[in-house]
Amino acid sequence: MADSTRRQRLLGILKTITESPIPANDEESLFESGLLDSFALPDLVSALEAEFAIIVPDRDLNPRKFDSIARIETYLEEHGA
């Protein structure tokens, strides 16, 4: 899958869940910026699983893995999405 397509799908998920503009900086913390909170995070993980046909195992349910657009993209890439 082309990175640009994956990225657009990821940004679409983030826009849907956060109902807010997406940070311009891919490294910016989605939690510290207030875009994601403890109850939006499970929604994000579920949406990633559905959209990219992956399973996020319990050992990966660590907020640090989903803390920024860059980290999420890295996770998706590592898991073949």
Next chain:
Amino acid sequence: MSTAFLHAFGAHLPGRVVTNAEIAARLGRTPDWIESASGIRERRGAAPETTVADLAVAAAQDCFERAGVDASTLGLVIVASGSAPPGFPGPAAAVVARLGLEGTPAFDLPMASAGSLFGLVLASQLTERFGDVLVTGAEKMSAILGAGPLDPNTAILFGDGAGAALVSSRPGRWRILDSVLHSDGQFRDDLAFDWASPLRMNGLTVILQASRKLPSAIEEVLARQGIAAQDVTAFLLHQANQNLLVRVAKALKVPPERVFSNVARYGNTSSASMLIAAAEWSREDPPPGPVIFSAFGAGFHWGALLAQSV
């Protein structure tokens, strides 16, 4: 087929009501912020001299009254608490002494929110050997919060209270059909307290893990018995946070009102909360059918127990 039955539940909540307004004033937040973040409007606070054992005994007495028995019938006592003072003996010794029992075995489960669930599962396995088993979950969370500086993320959540259940191999109101328990220590530092430092809670990790593991454990035990979540009449869960309860209902595709909730009135009473919920639910003349008990807590420890009305 299991030969363990749930006979009755009991609860005790201290009389002092601690409102969001009282906590908000100490935290520099608003009562509305507390309610929107947690679904909690108030919780109970025990008097300084009240002990975990005091709370457990009061809940046990309520349970005995509802079951129509007295303490002398007990063959085993299990006391779950994550907020009992450190050291030994734990509160179980004081509880059996206060109940007038001499020689009846008792032990502590020094666990937090999943303690009473683990106690129920153990009781269901031990009742044939020991006879009637009292399970209590008792917490003085105010002592934990008072041990360090107030953290807005945790100070708003917790309350004091105790719950109890009577488990027996004698036929009773609900037959215990099955149960599952799990632990995963790799996240043990994400929710922890040791009396030497303030309560630590990584809310992001806790909610993320609980949002997955509670529905997963419930589905696991239901699948083993061939029962659909939609056929369960009540879900009696650890009362951690209203948002989490709603999320579990959504994950299981059941109406949210099927998940019993009293978290708005009592806050998160840790190991006590599931049994307090059961005590209030059972008082409401619930419809017959399958019932789920489930909890998730520090450790992480989690699981689910399935019972069926007789």
